[in-house]
Amino acid sequence: MLTSDKNEQTAPEKTNPENSKPMLFPVSPKLAAEAMVDDEKYRQMYQQSIVNPQGFWREHGQRIDWFTPFTKVKNVSFDDHHVDIKWFKDGTTNVSHNCLDRHLETKGDQVAIYWEGDEPGEQREITYRELHEEVSRFANALKSQGVRQGDVVAIYMPMVIEAAVAMLACTRIGAIHSIVFAGFSPEALAGRIIDSNAKIVITADEGVRGGRTTALKANVDEALTHPDIRTIEKVIVYRRTGADIPWHNHRDVWWHELQQLSSPHCQAREMGAEDPLFILYTSGSTGKPKGVLHTTGGYLVYASMTHEYLFDYRDGEVFWCNADVGWITGHTYVVYGPLCNGATIVMHEGVPNYPSVNRVSQIVDKYNVNILYIAPTAIRALMAHDKQAVEGTSRKSLRLLGTVGEPINPQAWHWYHQTVGEGRCPIVDTWWQTETGAAMITPLPGATALKPGSATRPFFGVMPALVDNMGNIIDGPGEGNLVILDSWPGQARTVYGDHERFVQTYFTSFKGMYTTGDGARRDEDGYYWITGRVDDVINVSGHRMGTAEIESAMVAHHQVAEAAVVGYPHDIKGQGIYVYVTLNSGVDYSFDLAADLKKWVRQEIGPIATPDIIQNAPGLPKTRSGKIMRRILRKIAAGECDSLGDTSTLADPSVVDQLIADRVEVS
Ligand code: PRX
Numbered sequence: 001m002l003t004s005d006k007n008e009q010t011a012p013e014k015t016n017p018e019n020s021k022p023m024l025f026p027v028s029p030k031l032a033a034e035a036m037v038d039d040e041k042y043r044q045m046y047q048q049s050i051v052n053p054q055g056f057w058r059e060h061g062q063r064i065d066w067f068t069p070f071t072k073v074k075n076v077s078f079d080d081h082h083v084d085i086k087w088f089k090d091g092t093t094n095v096s097h098n099c100l101d102r103h104l105e106t107k108g109d110q111v112a113i114y115w116e117g118d119e120p121g122e123q124r125e126i127t128y129r130e131l132h133e134e135v136s137r138f139a140n141a142l143k144s145q146g147v148r149q150g151d152v153v154a155i156y157m158p159m160v161i162e163a164a165v166a167m168l169a170c171t172r173i174g175a176i177h178s179i180v181f182a183g184f185s186p187e188a189l190a191g192r193i194i195d196s197n198a199k200i201v202i203t204a205d206e207g208v209r210g211g212r213t214t215a216l217k218a219n220v221d222e223a224l225t226h227p228d229i230r231t232i233e234k235v236i237v238y239r240r241t242g243a244d245i246p247w248h249n250h251r252d253v254w255w256h257e258l259q260q261l262s263s264p265h266c267q268a269r270e271m272g273a274e275d276p277l278f279i280l281y282t283s284g285s286t287g288k289p290k291g292v293l294h295t296t297g298g299y300l301v302y303a304s305m306t307h308e309y310l311f312d313y314r315d316g317e318v319f320w321c322n323a324d325v326g327w328i329t330g331h332t333y334v335v336y337g338p339l340c341n342g343a344t345i346v347m348h349e350g351v352p353n354y355p356s357v358n359r360v361s362q363i364v365d366k367y368n369v370n371i372l373y374i375a376p377t378a379i380r381a382l383m384a385h386d387k388q389a390v391e392g393t394s395r396k397s398l399r400l401l402g403t404v405g406e407p408i409n410p411q412a413w414h415w416y417h418q419t420v421g422e423g424r425c426p427i428v429d430t431w432w433q434t435e436t437g438a439a440m441i442t443p444l445p446g447a448t449a450l451k452p453g454s455a456t457r458p459f460f461g462v463m464p465a466l467v468d469n470m471g472n473i474i475d476g477p478g479e480g481n482l483v484i485l486d487s488w489p490g491q492a493r494t495v496y497g498d499h500e501r502f503v504q505t506y507f508t509s510f511k512g513m514y515t516t517g518d519g520a521r522r523d524e525d526g527y528y529w530i531t532g533r534v535d536d537v538i539n540v541s542g543h544r545m546g547t548a549e550i551e552s553a554m555v556a557h558h559q560v561a562e563a564a565v566v567g568y569p570h571d572i573k574g575q576g577i578y579v580y581v582t583l584n585s586g587v588d589y590s591f592d593l594a595a596d597l598k599k600w601v602r603q604e605i606g607p608i609a610t611p612d613i614i615q616n617a618p619g620l621p622k623t624r625s626g627k628i629m630r631r632i633l634r635k636i637a638a639g640e641c642d643s644l645g646d647t648s649t650l651a652d653p654s655v656v657d658q659l660i661a662d663r664v665e666v667s
Pocket of ligand 1: 430455516530
């Protein structure tokens, strides 16, 4: 729920734009005329989608191929006694059919994926026909390894074409994939395998990123030593680098050997619209990461529709979303949305600034990318090098830019607009979440005048609202908890294996509404400005981290008694991770120990969770009932020690002075 100190987590230019009226970038008349949707059409379609959702989605549900047409459109209850979300429920379809087979006649020889390796010069491309064949073979391979409809397949892969092949092959036979980001540790992978009861793991010998390799297969081996993993039958290994890897004959199988043996013909299985499509784990404010479950028909309709409309995607264009398939953005806008629309995509194995800071711009030129979709954290990292980031490149193919994952501060927005896009490409700042499946609040390029830092207006069928902490709806301009009042087809249906947790997390804070966990402001034009999370979730480089998760990793260390984690403003990452640690009695704090603790968290969760700052905290600010007052810890971490607010309710207010005295200066 909204707390009084929520603004600490957000870039000031964006949350407090009242001081100076934000600049407005109107749609150019040329783009308004060419684009699928101009402002008038947006308003008319939006209105229709809200007034008559059944009719609107009956029409737009037709954008994918159905084996059996649906007659039911929307059957939804947000009542917390009975949360039930179903779309197109009597229709049948198949995701890989929609992403592959249906394009073969007209686009068989069109490139589906341009793959760019970590090192410049390493490249591959694959047409729709070839991708269809690879996917069909691998679908048969999965069957040969015992995978059946409804089984869960864990995918722990680097950004190679085979990651997309694995995903699509699962969908072809009705298996449910659960991708675990390849940057996660063996421990984190094990937790996700246990929770999902996965039957198979698909991995690679090694991953390659930014000139470094990650021992993925060794990580899988380590994860599988976990005593609670009992379901894994096979590990399929794609050979990426050819490194020597440990091998277990009874369990491990080479990808290429399976592919050679498998037939290239595999009928796409007829799936119910509400059959599970994938699980993706995401962090919340409490407990372990949740396995968010998306289903087949509604997700695909919504993913492909948003891809087409919000990027104003035109046939033949090259689309590049540089997210990793380990995150929802990679699912929806690297693989399912664009491929369902028959787009040509770029898939990049590496990171935006390796081996040089103009790598992104070089890739844009190399493949004549028309639409580039990247996270603010990458934009800020490139912005630090200003003109060098575009040196020697023209980027003349670019028509449109996009951003996702965290608030974009206006300074980064302007740099992206001017330096990368040379002032000619609109920027779509898209707000959404793992749970929403695809974009929810976003400009449409031909329709929406842009304000840097605002995600602007809702997509069709999306009913955002702001509520106060009592759940009262705030009308007109104002600020509050961002909720969504009714369902949309791409919405997550449940938490895998724990529907009660789904209900508790998203539907109990405010009755009858979906709680996003974000705060937002709405201005006089009805534009939304996301102000950041209002719960104990932090957003580090566009990755969502539960502070509770990092805390529990910390306290698992034998020298740690207690830990409290908060976010603090970070120039590049958006938020950095600041840890207050209370050591066991008798243990002395030292820099070596702090380094050791950072390493520990890296090992427990993965590099993305590595604390930026560790502060020795012999005492933490607690209420008399023992609750840690994070508000105070956030203020101290942010260096706002003179605006701590009321500390009189603390059990021991003197703790605060000590914390301030020991504060670690953040650079
Ligand atoms: O806080 C919001 C932030 O990212 C959260 C969702 O994280 P995740 O599920 O990992 O999905 C990220 C990619 C869709 C949101 O609750 N967020 C996402 N997009 C934006 C954003 N914050 C501000 N502006 C955005 N455009």
